[in-house]
Amino acid sequence: MSLRAWHQRGAGRSDLGVADVRQSEVSGAFGAAGADTARTRFALVRIGLWLMAAVLAVRQVAAVLRLPPDERLIDLETWVGSEGVLHVSGSLYASDQFTGTPFAGVVLRPLTRAAEDALGWGWTFGTLLLVVVVALLAARALPQPVSRRTALLAPPFAICLLMVSLPVRNTLYLGQTSVIPVLLVLLGCFAVRGQRASGVLVGVAVALQPTLLLFAVLLWCTERRRAALTTAATFLACTLLAWAALPSDSSTYWFHHLAGAGLGGDPAALANQSLHGALLRLGLDGPVEIALFLLLAAAVAVAGLRRAVRYARDGQLLLAVALTGCVAVAVSPTAWQHQLLWLLLAVSGRMGRRDSARPMWPVAVVLVMTLPASVLVPDDVILTPIRENLVLLAVVAAACVLPFFSRDSVFYARPIPTDSVPPGPTRFRRVPLLPVWRKVLTRPNLLLELALIRVGYTAYSEIRTVAAGGRDTAERHGDQVYSLEQFLHIDVEHWVNHAVVKVSWLQDFFDFYYTTFHFFVPLGILGVLYARRPVDYRWARSALGFGTLLALVGFWLYPLAPPRLMPDLGFIDTVHGVQDFSQPDYGALTALTNQYAAMPSLHFGWSLWCGIVIVALAPKWWMKALGTLHPLFTISAIVATGNHWILDAVGGAVVIGTGFGLVHLLSGPRPRTIPAFAAAEDARATARASAREHEHEQGLGGAESESGAGSGSKSGTDGSGSGKSGADKAGSADGGDHPEAPPAHASQSA
Numbered sequence: 001m002s003l004r005a006w007h008q009r010g011a012g013r014s015d016l017g018v019a020d021v022r023q024s025e026v027s028g029a030f031g032a033a034g035a036d037t038a039r040t041r042f043a044l045v046r047i048g049l050w051l052m053a054a055v056l057a058v059r060q061v062a063a064v065l066r067l068p069p070d071e072r073l074i075d076l077e078t079w080v081g082s083e084g085v086l087h088v089s090g091s092l093y094a095s096d097q098f099t100g101t102p103f104a105g106v107v108l109r110p111l112t113r114a115a116e117d118a119l120g121w122g123w124t125f126g127t128l129l130l131v132v133v134v135a136l137l138a139a140r141a142l143p144q145p146v147s148r149r150t151a152l153l154a155p156p157f158a159i160c161l162l163m164v165s166l167p168v169r170n171t172l173y174l175g176q177t178s179v180i181p182v183l184l185v186l187l188g189c190f191a192v193r194g195q196r197a198s199g200v201l202v203g204v205a206v207a208l209q210p211t212l213l214l215f216a217v218l219l220w221c222t223e224r225r226r227a228a229l230t231t232a233a234t235f236l237a238c239t240l241l242a243w244a245a246l247p248s249d250s251s252t253y254w255f256h257h258l259a260g261a262g263l264g265g266d267p268a269a270l271a272n273q274s275l276h277g278a279l280l281r282l283g284l285d286g287p288v289e290i291a292l293f294l295l296l297a298a299a300v301a302v303a304g305l306r307r308a309v310r311y312a313r314d315g316q317l318l319l320a321v322a323l324t325g326c327v328a329v330a331v332s333p334t335a336w337q338h339q340l341l342w343l344l345l346a347v348s349g350r351m352g353r354r355d356s357a358r359p360m361w362p363v364a365v366v367l368v369m370t371l372p373a374s375v376l377v378p379d380d381v382i383l384t385p386i387r388e389n390l391v392l393l394a395v396v397a398a399a400c401v402l403p404f405f406s407r408d409s410v411f412y413a414r415p416i417p418t419d420s421v422p423p424g425p426t427r428f429r430r431v432p433l434l435p436v437w438r439k440v441l442t443r444p445n446l447l448l449e450l451a452l453i454r455v456g457y458t459a460y461s462e463i464r465t466v467a468a469g470g471r472d473t474a475e476r477h478g479d480q481v482y483s484l485e486q487f488l489h490i491d492v493e494h495w496v497n498h499a500v501v502k503v504s505w506l507q508d509f510f511d512f513y514y515t516t517f518h519f520f521v522p523l524g525i526l527g528v529l530y531a532r533r534p535v536d537y538r539w540a541r542s543a544l545g546f547g548t549l550l551a552l553v554g555f556w557l558y559p560l561a562p563p564r565l566m567p568d569l570g571f572i573d574t575v576h577g578v579q580d581f582s583q584p585d586y587g588a589l590t591a592l593t594n595q596y597a598a599m600p601s602l603h604f605g606w607s608l609w610c611g612i613v614i615v616a617l618a619p620k621w622w623m624k625a626l627g628t629l630h631p632l633f634t635i636s637a638i639v640a641t642g643n644h645w646i647l648d649a650v651g652g653a654v655v656i657g658t659g660f661g662l663v664h665l666l667s668g669p670r671p672r673t674i675p676a677f678a679a680a681e682d683a684r685a686t687a688r689a690s691a692r693e694h695e696h697e698q699g700l701g702g703a704e705s706e707s708g709a710g711s712g713s714k715s716g717t718d719g720s721g722s723g724k725s726g727a728d729k730a731g732s733a734d735g736g737d738h739p740e741a742p743p744a745h746a747s748q749s750a
Helices: 003-008 019-024 031-065 074-080 104-118 122-140 146-165 165-174 180-191 195-208 208-223 224-246 247-256 275-281 286-313 317-331 341-348 360-370 384-388 389-402 446-466 471-488 493-501 504-532 532-557 602-617 620-640 644-668 677-697 700-720 726-735 743-747
Strands: none
Touching: 031 122, 031 195, 074 360, 104 195, 104 224, 104 247, 122 146, 122 180, 122 341, 122 726, 146 165, 165 208, 165 341, 165 360, 180 195, 180 341, 180 726, 195 208, 195 224, 195 317, 208 317, 208 493, 224 247, 224 341, 224 726, 275 286, 275 384, 275 389, 286 317, 286 389, 286 644, 286 743, 317 341, 317 389, 360 389, 360 446, 384 389, 446 493, 446 504, 446 532, 471 644, 504 532, 504 602, 504 620, 532 602, 602 620, 602 644, 620 644, 700 726
16 A cells, blocks of 8 residues: 555544535535635635745845855854855864764765856755745645645645744755655655655655654554665665765764764753753763653654554544654754744644634744744743743644544534624624624633733734834924923823822822733733633733824824924923933833834723723622722823823724724624624534534443433323423533533534
């Protein structure tokens, strides 16, 4: 049986074949007109994805080629450049610059002249082409069956994902060859026919990256023994060929450096995302570190390969390949950033019983593989081990921990529909509700939500800093705002500022309020809403996000000096003291913030958001009253401390009000104001009961069904009415332990 047949084995397990999927997508309950509209939208989405893939590819190439020649393709230049190690007589590893295997040196040395001529355009475009081929192979290797829609959208999506990933960007920048082993493995598993051909390709990949020998174990344990033996034989032949050509270098690589360990950069550097690097960063060293590394590596290898074999036998060969690659990354002595493409392939795994939870793992992988760890994890001493080893943690979790579904699971192709309220009426005839914006009644995944909030705040901080205007422009805008306030007779900032300074306890109160409550109160409200009111959490969080984005536009377009940074007006900075106006001080965050981001005031805007949310959702009148005090205290604090103008607060109110308005415009009113909860409850009950019945059909919980039926007949026989019906008993028995069990009224309504 060929590898292609092995990959497609079990495709008939699903009742919904590719032809059925195509038919259901073209036709449907909406008739020919609806089908034409759906096809048009799908075509536009597909074209948009391909255009995005092309733009990202061009952007990556331009980012490399516009660098000065001495700052791009650094690693490749140290290998094959005029002064590179491949030109120098003697050992390849004399300078520790060459980190490849001796076989890689044998392959590259004859190509040095061609590589020198192609260090710019040729090498970059060649690497880009290899990346595209990897993406196309991965998209083609998705576990069957897949719908026509998925099959058409997967290639451009995979290209986009690879282009923005840190491994590919790092590879293009450094001129590394790490894409080649990944490509060879994918070609061997998904493109060629015959076990020998696949074994040869995988064996060459192992000769370039020895830890990929784990793929021979995967092949052997999945009854691909000829391919496994060919892989080992090809690896041995390439290694012996390199040993015959470079005996001294081969001895140095395999014995002195222990298969490359210690070559290149410092193994304790953050770029080394392997178990060995993590242990070194934790302060371990010497024999203790080596013993612990070998123990952990063996545990990860056994657990990861067992899972990979199970998913390969299940027909999810791409996931099995990805998990094996993740194991190779974790157990390698050094796993640099450009060698981490395997984690991206693990996006093919599915987990999450609900369809709202299904995107959790792909989004987490995209965040980890496209953003630096410093963006995702706060700079805190307690979180340092997580921030330094974030990619390694994701790799180990994918290989050994995460519960990906098998294709036999009822939830693999049919996750439980997310509880949501039907959309309400549109506010304006020409502005339809956003079709993808559902009023979900369940809370989002906490870790993913925290990651998105962290990324959003980091982006906000970066844009706020970049948007800084010059001092002259900011002061000119300050004069404009002050003049307008004088015209409106609301220029009370100077009087309030000096009046507060005369009362020391009042000054201390407002200084403390200004520096403390700005972040803690919104975060506290978000936490309470997440725990107690998930529907309102989504509504409030979206409004806050829109308002903050609009504020960033204001910072960019209208840099404004606050009162404390207007040298001729005599304001007193009560928080930071006397200012040097050429280099104004903002405390510990001076280098990290834009001190001319005053219009609009997010201090007041966020406090107003807090007040609106509390007044709208608090159950007690006194809670609502307290909610109104926070924006009042905040506007007093920002004026008293000299950090904002009155009109800045007006601007903050405008952007937050616009944020709430956009949410209302795009998604309709809050779910609790829509008289559709009865219909939503019936829809949820029906969906849950349907999923429950499907579980029973698959043999999951059959005993519970029999028990329920027996109880029901007994209750109907004696007619006492005091006992529960069979559906009630099934619901009460499952409701406590089964997370997806429908309540009793759901079973009855279904």
